[in-house]
Amino acid sequence: MPEPEKTAATTPSVALRGPFLVAVQGSLDQAVATARPLAGRIRARFPSVEPVVLVADLRGGEAILVPPEDAQRDGGSRGRQPLLPPASQGAIPGQASPLGPALRESLARQAIGLAIVAAEPRDDEVGWLEQLLEPVVEAGFDFVCPAYRRQRTDGAINTGIVAPLLRTLYGQALRQPLGTEVALSGTLARRLLEDGDWRRRPAEAGSDAWLVAKTLGSDARIAQVWLGSWPRPSGDPEAPSETLTRALDLVFLEMARDAARWQRTGPSRPVPSFGPAGFEPGGSRLDPARMIEAFTLGLRDLRPVWDLVLPPAALLALQRTAARPSDGFELPDDLWARVVYDFAVAHMTRAVERGQLLRSLTPLYMGWLAGLARDAQRLDDRAFEDRLDAVGSAFEREKRYLIGRWRWPDDFNP
Amino acid sequence: MWEQTKRTFLEAVERVIQGIARMLPSVLGMLILVLLSTLLALLVRALVRRVCTRLDVDRRLREWGVAAPAQAGRTPPSRLAERLAGWTIVVMGFVVGLNILESAATSELALRLLGYVPHVLVALLILVAGMAVSRAVERGILIGAVNMGLHSARLLALGARWLLLIVTGAMALEHLGIGGTILTTSFAIVFGGIVLALSLAFGLGSREFVARSLERRLSEPGEKPASPPPERTHHL
Numbered sequence: 001m002p003e004p005e006k007t008a009a010t011t012p013s014v015a016l017r018g019p020f021l022v023a024v025q026g027s028l029d030q031a032v033a034t035a036r037p038l039a040g041r042i043r044a045r046f047p048s049v050e051p052v053v054l055v056a057d058l059r060g061g062e063a064i065l066v067p068p069e070d071a072q073r074d075g076g077s078r079g080r081q082p083l084l085p086p087a088s089q090g091a092i093p094g095q096a097s098p099l100g101p102a103l104r105e106s107l108a109r110q111a112i113g114l115a116i117v118a119a120e121p122r123d124d125e126v127g128w129l130e131q132l133l134e135p136v137v138e139a140g141f142d143f144v145c146p147a148y149r150r151q152r153t154d155g156a157i158n159t160g161i162v163a164p165l166l167r168t169l170y171g172q173a174l175r176q177p178l179g180t181e182v183a184l185s186g187t188l189a190r191r192l193l194e195d196g197d198w199r200r201r202p203a204e205a206g207s208d209a210w211l212v213a214k215t216l217g218s219d220a221r222i223a224q225v226w227l228g229s230w231p232r233p234s235g236d237p238e239a240p241s242e243t244l245t246r247a248l249d250l251v252f253l254e255m256a257r258d259a260a261r262w263q264r265t266g267p268s269r270p271v272p273s274f275g276p277a278g279f280e281p282g283g284s285r286l287d288p289a290r291m292i293e294a295f296t297l298g299l300r301d302l303r304p305v306w307d308l309v310l311p312p313a314a315l316l317a318l319q320r321t322a323a324r325p326s327d328g329f330e331l332p333d334d335l336w337a338r339v340v341y342d343f344a345v346a347h348m349t350r351a352v353e354r355g356q357l358l359r360s361l362t363p364l365y366m367g368w369l370a371g372l373a374r375d376a377q378r379l380d381d382r383a384f385e386d387r388l389d390a391v392g393s394a395f396e397r398e399k400r401y402l403i404g405r406w407r408w409p410d411d412f413n414p
Numbered sequence: 415m416w417e418q419t420k421r422t423f424l425e426a427v428e429r430v431i432q433g434i435a436r437m438l439p440s441v442l443g444m445l446i447l448v449l450l451s452t453l454l455a456l457l458v459r460a461l462v463r464r465v466c467t468r469l470d471v472d473r474r475l476r477e478w479g480v481a482a483p484a485q486a487g488r489t490p491p492s493r494l495a496e497r498l499a500g501w502t503i504v505v506m507g508f509v510v511g512l513n514i515l516e517s518a519a520t521s522e523l524a525l526r527l528l529g530y531v532p533h534v535l536v537a538l539l540i541l542v543a544g545m546a547v548s549r550a551v552e553r554g555i556l557i558g559a560v561n562m563g564l565h566s567a568r569l570l571a572l573g574a575r576w577l578l579l580i581v582t583g584a585m586a587l588e589h590l591g592i593g594g595t596i597l598t599t600s601f602a603i604v605f606g607g608i609v610l611a612l613s614l615a616f617g618l619g620s621r622e623f624v625a626r627s628l629e630r631r632l633s634e635p636g637e638k639p640a641s642p643p644p645e646r647t648h649h650l
Contacts (some may be wrong), residue, residue: 241561243650305556
């Protein structure tokens, strides 16, 4: 795939003027503390913009936006409880997402743009807020998807499944598509708010997967911006099976909804990218041996479930992979792409209960991740970047397989 | 003598014919009742088939692992339910028909059978529900245990399934009134024994873990733990 553009938009535009809504999502104390300096920073960098900073609060099971001082006052009377799930974790279901209230608030204020940011501690060396807003305010983009410097195998579900999948389906290559932080133009915000899914599919509308799929499937101008180190949420990370289930359920639902469109898209093209890309120092924290063990255990014990999902050729290929020695163990990217597609088809046909289906993908994910972890330890940054791009290319090569399986799901003849 | 024999024979035949004539209306009534119940059974089968198709019962049962995937020659669960509903109506019609025969013995038999049929149906329902739940639970436990890295995942899942099946079987038998207190007592002994064995295994096996946890909790505030917890990866 050709290098993405690392410059501003090809059609420079005048900076937009008017209110710009920023919604801060996170725990009460951090959200209020994060929100306080944002208005001043926005005024200093973008004099034509009138910042409106609100804090996302969770009341009665739904997200609402309130001024920071109100959130602090009310939160003090309710006790200091977390407002919403960790923002930077991504794959937030629709009901818990502040996107809906933010869109409505931006329409009410006739905002020129809207951003949702996480209230996690982060180093500010790159001026993350200014970087996030600049493509919308000064370069005419409609959708800005952040990417972060992380350890090479961090966020592997995003980089190893969701990103290549969306690249294949919609023809645009975003590095880290799932995540709550985003910046939108007022035009796109209005269009999203008018979408019928808020009535037809209230449970899914507003999730980050829904937002990315809707935007990629439209003619909106999309950019990607590197915001420095990832704002790591406090607390222990989720078990991979739970994260897989939560994230892929949302993504596969969007995939089923948009099947008519993605079967017609052509090869992918790069997305304009701003800011310095890269990885955190250090190869990988993961232990390939444990992940290979998880894979072989799954292959031994989950065959009754995988028999309902994977064709015989894939199962045979997986057995051959398991038979390889540990130092040469690798789940080929082509096979991994086909496995993901088979699970997407099974999710659509409900061959297995969806929660159980996605949890049963965990050993396969571990098997593929073992190979990636080994590569992360031996390759340099440039080579690892190419490694991730190769995953996306593999997903694109196997698109015909996906279309065939999708149209004829009962036919196990790849 | 020949006349006497002929008269006796004719009287006997007349008695038989009169007996048959007395019973014929009852038998005809019973046959009509069986015919009506057969027609009703066909109607109920059609209704059950329609409800199962509307609710997509076969696909949902396959999705949860209760039913095996559809294959040629394998009867789908909805068809089984249809047949069961139909035959139940026919059998009940036959049992009610026995009542019409106006025989003391058959009437009593019919009444007792009729009274027992609901118990049989409920017991069947309990068994079917128990088998369905046990399969779904088995699959859920299998996947969860594999993801936790447990090498005995299959054993755990199978054990959970058989435990549920035993409970279900005991409930069904109790509902049928078979076994009485012997069954209840035996089940309590077996089930209690299994739970006791599991508790002992867990307690004895986790002694060291508990000891280490207590040691960490009771150590001086300034002391660092023996080894720092490993940093875990965020997969999204």
